[in-house]
Amino acid sequence: MLQLVIRRLLGAMLILLGVAAITFLLLFMLPADPAVQLAGRSATAQTVANIRHELGLDRPLIYQFLSYLGHLATGDLGRSYTQKTGVTTLIMARLPATLVLMAAGIVIEVTLGLVLGIVAAINRGGMIDRGVMMLSFVGVSAPQFVVALFLLYVFAATLGWFPMSGFGSLGHVVLPATTLGVLGAGWYARMVRSAMIDVLNQDYVRTARAKGVSEVRVILRHAVPNALLPIIAMIGIDIGQFMSGVVVVEAVYGWPGIGQLAWQAIQQVDIPIIMGVTLISALAIVAGNLVADLAAPFIDPRIRAR
Amino acid sequence: MRTKWIKRAALAGFLALSPLAAHAAGDQVTVTYKDDIATLDPAIGYDWQNWSMIKSLYSRLMDYTPGTANLVPSLAESFTVAPDGLTYTFKLRSGVKFSNGREVVAGDVKYSIERAVNPKTQGPGAGFFGAIAGFDDLSGGKADGLAGIETPDAHTVIFKLSRPDATFLHVLAINFSSVVPKEAVDAAGGDFGKKPVGSGAFTLKEWVIGQRLVFEKNASYYLKDTPRIDGFTVEIGQEPLVALLRLQKGEVDIAGDGIPPAKFLEIKNGPDAADLIVDGEQLQTGYITLNTRIKPLDNVKVRQALNYAIDKDRIVKIVNGRATPANQPLPPLMPGHDANYKGYAYDVAKAKALLAEAGLPKGFSTVLYASSTDPNPRIAQALQKDFAAIGVKVEIKAIANANVIAAGGTEGQAPMIWSGGMAWIADFPDPSNFYGPILGCSGATQGGWNWSWYCNKEIDKRAVAADSMSDPAQKDARAKAWGGIFTDIMEEAPWVPVFHERRVVAKSKRMGGPGEIYIDPTRVINYDAIFVKH
Numbered sequence: 001m002l003q004l005v006i007r008r009l010l011g012a013m014l015i016l017l018g019v020a021a022i023t024f025l026l027l028f029m030l031p032a033d034p035a036v037q038l039a040g041r042s043a044t045a046q047t048v049a050n051i052r053h054e055l056g057l058d059r060p061l062i063y064q065f066l067s068y069l070g071h072l073a074t075g076d077l078g079r080s081y082t083q084k085t086g087v088t089t090l091i092m093a094r095l096p097a098t099l100v101l102m103a104a105g106i107v108i109e110v111t112l113g114l115v116l117g118i119v120a121a122i123n124r125g126g127m128i129d130r131g132v133m134m135l136s137f138v139g140v141s142a143p144q145f146v147v148a149l150f151l152l153y154v155f156a157a158t159l160g161w162f163p164m165s166g167f168g169s170l171g172h173v174v175l176p177a178t179t180l181g182v183l184g185a186g187w188y189a190r191m192v193r194s195a196m197i198d199v200l201n202q203d204y205v206r207t208a209r210a211k212g213v214s215e216v217r218v219i220l221r222h223a224v225p226n227a228l229l230p231i232i233a234m235i236g237i238d239i240g241q242f243m244s245g246v247v248v249v250e251a252v253y254g255w256p257g258i259g260q261l262a263w264q265a266i267q268q269v270d271i272p273i274i275m276g277v278t279l280i281s282a283l284a285i286v287a288g289n290l291v292a293d294l295a296a297p298f299i300d301p302r303i304r305a306r
Numbered sequence: 307m308r309t310k311w312i313k314r315a316a317l318a319g320f321l322a323l324s325p326l327a328a329h330a331a332g333d334q335v336t337v338t339y340k341d342d343i344a345t346l347d348p349a350i351g352y353d354w355q356n357w358s359m360i361k362s363l364y365s366r367l368m369d370y371t372p373g374t375a376n377l378v379p380s381l382a383e384s385f386t387v388a389p390d391g392l393t394y395t396f397k398l399r400s401g402v403k404f405s406n407g408r409e410v411v412a413g414d415v416k417y418s419i420e421r422a423v424n425p426k427t428q429g430p431g432a433g434f435f436g437a438i439a440g441f442d443d444l445s446g447g448k449a450d451g452l453a454g455i456e457t458p459d460a461h462t463v464i465f466k467l468s469r470p471d472a473t474f475l476h477v478l479a480i481n482f483s484s485v486v487p488k489e490a491v492d493a494a495g496g497d498f499g500k501k502p503v504g505s506g507a508f509t510l511k512e513w514v515i516g517q518r519l520v521f522e523k524n525a526s527y528y529l530k531d532t533p534r535i536d537g538f539t540v541e542i543g544q545e546p547l548v549a550l551l552r553l554q555k556g557e558v559d560i561a562g563d564g565i566p567p568a569k570f571l572e573i574k575n576g577p578d579a580a581d582l583i584v585d586g587e588q589l590q591t592g593y594i595t596l597n598t599r600i601k602p603l604d605n606v607k608v609r610q611a612l613n614y615a616i617d618k619d620r621i622v623k624i625v626n627g628r629a630t631p632a633n634q635p636l637p638p639l640m641p642g643h644d645a646n647y648k649g650y651a652y653d654v655a656k657a658k659a660l661l662a663e664a665g666l667p668k669g670f671s672t673v674l675y676a677s678s679t680d681p682n683p684r685i686a687q688a689l690q691k692d693f694a695a696i697g698v699k700v701e702i703k704a705i706a707n708a709n710v711i712a713a714g715g716t717e718g719q720a721p722m723i724w725s726g727g728m729a730w731i732a733d734f735p736d737p738s739n740f741y742g743p744i745l746g747c748s749g750a751t752q753g754g755w756n757w758s759w760y761c762n763k764e765i766d767k768r769a770v771a772a773d774s775m776s777d778p779a780q781k782d783a784r785a786k787a788w789g790g791i792f793t794d795i796m797e798e799a800p801w802v803p804v805f806h807e808r809r810v811v812a813k814s815k816r817m818g819g820p821g822e823i824y825i826d827p828t829r830v831i832n833y834d835a836i837f838v839k840h
Contacts (some may be wrong), residue, residue: 025479036715036753040352040430046445047432050425050752068655082344084428093515157551164548166541167517175528254340254543256516264341269708290693 003288007130018174020072020275024065027271038081055081068275077279078272079210080265087276090256095280096258097167101180101250102242104173106235108181113231114186118224119191122198132189139186144245148252168198176253177299180198180245184238188231195227240285332523332536333838335752335817337831338544338552339562342516345499347431348484349422354731354830357481359540362521362533363832364504367396367415367463368475369388372820372835375639375735376476381410381485381505381528391470391776398461399523405509410490412457414485415464420444420451421491422482431482434733437471442791470774472784476734493822507533517542518686521833534837546658548758553582553812559838560824560831561812565758567681570626581815586626586825587636589732591740592629594674594689594802595723595757603672603721609799613650614657615696622805625681632803635740635792639827642737642788643786648802649796657696669697675713675720677727678704685804686724714757724759726807737788737826745795756793758801765791787839 035052036043043051052058056067071078076086121130139147155175156164162171199205200223208218250259258277265273348360369380379385382396402410423432423444435441439454454466467474477483479774490503501511507527510518519540523533539633544552549561550569565573565583573579594616596609603609618631633649636642660671674693676686678740683704690700700722703713707728713720732739743749747766749756772787796803817824818839824830 030709031712032706033712033715035755037708038428038430039753041729041755042352042433043430044436044748045751045753046434047430050445051428051430052434054425054428079496084345084347084350084499089497090515097516163544164551189601204421252545254545254548256543260516260543261342267706267708268344289520 005250005290005294008290012283014292015261015286016279017069020069020279021065023275023278024068026143027269027274028061028064030037030269032269034081034271037269038260060137069101072279077276079244080273081270082265082268083270087272088158089277090261090273091280093257094256094261097255098259100173101176101246101255102239104177105180105184105242107237108177109184109188110231110235112181112185112226114192114228116185117192118196118219118229120193121200122219124197127171129193132237133193136186136189139182140190142182144179144183144248145252147182148176148249151175151179152252165252167256169256172253172255176249176255179249179253180242183245184234184241188234191234193232196223199226210268233292233296236288236290236295239288243281243284317834335535335536335559335836336541336557337538337540337560337562338541338549338558340542340544340546340549342542343519343540346502346510347499348481348486348504349418349427349431349532351481352430356533357835358479358826358830359521360484361520361829362506362508363502364481364486364506365402365410365528366397366479366483367486368479369482370479370735370826370828371796372832373820373826375641375827377479385780389774389777391774392467394465394474396463396465398463400461401503403526404490404505405524406487406490408487410485410487410505410517411460412463413460414487415463416452416457417488418485419455419483421486424450427674431480431481434477434480434482435478437467437469437474437477439466439570440699441468446821459697462693469518470776472773472776472780473569473734473736473738475825480734490739508537511537524748526581527578528835533834535833536732538833550812552619553814554578555739557812559814559817562831562835564810565571565812567626570628572812574626578815582812584809584811584821585825586811587630587637587639587827588807588825589636589640589735590809591632591635591730592685592724592726592804592806592807593632593635593730594804595720596714596800596802597718597721597757597759598798598800599759600662600718600721602666605664606798607660608666608670610650611657611660611664611696612693613799613802614653614660616692616802616804617652617700618804619652621685622690624684625690625805626805628810629805629807632771632805634796634803635745635801636737636789637732637806640732640735640737640740641785642792644789644793646724647793647796650799654695661696661698667697669699671699671701671722672702674700674722674724675703675705677707677710678746679707679727682724682726683724689724689804711755715751715753717752717759720757724804725757735784737792738769738773741788741791745800758800760795760796760798762795765795796836 035048035057039048039051056064080090081087081226116132117139123129152164155161162175162257166172205218205222208222246257248257250257261273262277339355343356346360346363346653348364351360365381367382368377368378371378371630381398384393385396387394398412404410410479419435419559421427422429423435432445438452440449440452441448444452455517456464487503491498494501494663500513507524508521509524511522522537546563546566549558550565552558573582596603596612598604622629622631634644634647674681674686684700686704689710690702693700710723711728714723730744743755745756747761750761768791772784775784811824813824816838818837819835823832823835
């Protein structure tokens with residue numbers, strides 16, 4: 001067990017190093033020059049040269065990369081070019097909002113997925129089943145910005161049930177979290193449905209029914225826990241999905257998380273922020289997968305036995 | 307560190323569940339923007355969002371009468387200019403205090419300008435101070451201060467210039483000249499932009515990154531009856547469309563990002579239009595740069611032909627009429643603008659004839675760069691259509707601003723650039739600001755903003771001569787000299803001036819005052835002057 005953790009952590013380090021190297025290279029291949037961008041439209045050649053020098057952009061790329069890694073090793077993500085504030089400060093100030101959004105997204109996708117999946121499985125082949133599967137198909141395939149604008153139009157602009165954008169109350173979190181959750185809910189509904197159908201055909205379910213257990217109890221007590229297993233393993237992987245989704249969702253809903261931070265930094269060629277958010281996202285994905293792997297044996301005794 | 311972070315996460319969770327804290331009493335104004343405020347450090351901040359906030363947080367020796375381009379002493383009580391135009395002496399007001407309680411003294415003025423020039427600050431405004439003696443030494447890293455700023459006593463500042471600079475009083479009124487206290491800059495440890503301390507009309511009370519900034523009235527501000535509101539809150543992350551709906555409901559007072567094009571006509575034709583829309587001239591020109599170093603645009607006849615080809619009235623319609631067609635670089639409000647100049651009127655036949663004269667009767671193919679943000683790609687398409695009518699096939703490259711700017715500043719790369727969304731809006735109301743960086747030889751360098759790469763040594767000499775006329779009595783002669791420079795430049799047609807864009811701000815019905823204080827030519831929103839009607 002411990003060995004697995006260590007091995008995975010080492011792997012994670014390598015992945016992060018790779019992500020850092022690729023992002024760094026890509027950013028420096030851009031034609032946009034951060035020094036020119038920062039110096040603004042009234043700058044003289046001297047000002048541009050001074051800024052380039054102060055940022056260390058006039059040094060060889062390999063030197064810049066190693067120096068970035070050196071700082072990274074001490075937990076220093078550098079300073080934002082445009083804001084001059086430490087990137088760690090900026091990310092930490094916004095990370096809680098992103099985590100709230102992701103947690104709410106997970107709650108919504110699991111709840112929705114579970115309920116829809118169970119309902120579909122019970123009504124297998126019926127109209128409800130077909131309707132739910134159709135809906136989940138739409139949920140899985142619709143691009144997030146379309147879902148975001150659709151929800152915004154229907155539930156905020158037309159019906160006025162929720163605020164249109166911003167942060168600060170429970171009402172604010174519903175639409176962005178639903179946008180994030182719809183994609184996963186579609187997958188889960190399908191997974192739960194097929195797992196349930198599987199389980200409902202198992203001998204022990206038949207035995208339970210035969211001994212006179214009520215149908216509600218059969219489903220909730222005997223079938224659902226077994227159907228849940230694959231979903232729990234998926235949640236960790238979902239964190240990665242969410243990380244790519246938050247950029248769009250936060251931009252549309254004005255959610256003050258790290259996705260919005262990244263979006264603004266990209267427009268301003270603020271390399272330290274882009275690097276920082278990318279690394280934090282990569283870290284979250286790696287951590288999510290690790291947790292999913294480690295949690296599996298606790299949830300499913302069959303894995304532990306192996 | 308970790309516990310602090312957990313606390314923050316808990317707080318964020320709590321905030322997500324609780325309504326916003328109650329606002330302070332008095333006339334509180336709510337302003338919205340989509341993008342975060344980058345910085346409130348006056349030596350760094352240089353975008354149209356933070357520009358007006360920095361104006362109101364700090365004071366400067368000179369300022370402008372609200373809503374106008376008239377220079378007046380501000381932190382300075384009075385000033386004198388030596389006859390040779392090389393020495394400026396300022397007397398400071400006494401008793402002005404920073405928000406940390408300390409009195410503002412002459413040494414703070416010297417420190418602040420040296421800080422703006424010092425390469426370590428990485429400020430974009432350093433070049434504005436180029437006329438102060440000792441500038442090259444500080445900018446080149448050979449000195450720690452500016453030899454040309456002297457402070458004989460606590461309330462006197464003397465500037466010694468190395469060359470006459472007629473724009474110098476304007477320079478002392480731009481944000482980069484804002485006075486800051488050294489101890490607060492040092493205490494902020496490089497993060498002064500988030501912990502600003504100034505002596506302006508407002509102080510920053512709270513900044514929740516990514517969410518809001520709360521400004522509070524400076525009760526002891528030195529100008530009487532200024533500001534006229536008790537505070538304002540800037541809410542961040544608001545989509546322009548959402549902000550507009552909230553404004554109509556009365557939840558927002560100023561929608562900082564203006565009115566999205568899709569909504570403009572609906573609002574304009576609505577019943578409350580007169581109360582909600584402020585539509586004002588600004589010191590802006592949108593133009594196409596014609597790269598004088600790329601064939602066949604190096605031929606003046608070709609550039610003139612392209613000037614005749616554009617139907618500017620139609621382009622203005624694309625921006626819902628929120629612009630005035632342009633025929634010269636200087637906008638109408640700028641001193642030196644020549645109202646009698648005719649320029650190149652829309653004339654397809656003449657354009658074709660000029661192309662034929664240039665030996666290109668069948669036209670040619672070229673590339674037009676443009677910003678990818680709306681409405682610029684649509685404008686580029688309209689330009690493309692106009693050029694096609696005279697046989698010039700244009701390929702449009704609509705890309706991110708930073709990449710257009712990079713292409714423009716690389717010699718021989720961008721044949722044509724539509725400047726919309728990037729250039730040019732004056733830093734201060736003086737015609738010289740429309741020359742040096744964008745039409746002068748000094749801007750025609752790697753990373754520069756003279757995207758036509760136009761460099762006329764004769765014109766450069768005339769520009770220097772005009773900027774030496776620093777005696778206020780020569781004001782009109784100087785404006786005339788500058789006007790002549792720009793119309794002469796148009797003979798060589800390095801640009802196609804297309805329009806002067808007006809700015810549109812949406813404000814709630816309760817906000818009072820003339821439109822000029824919401825679209826102030828030197829401030830955008832003038833927080834010092836706006837007020838709530840009672």
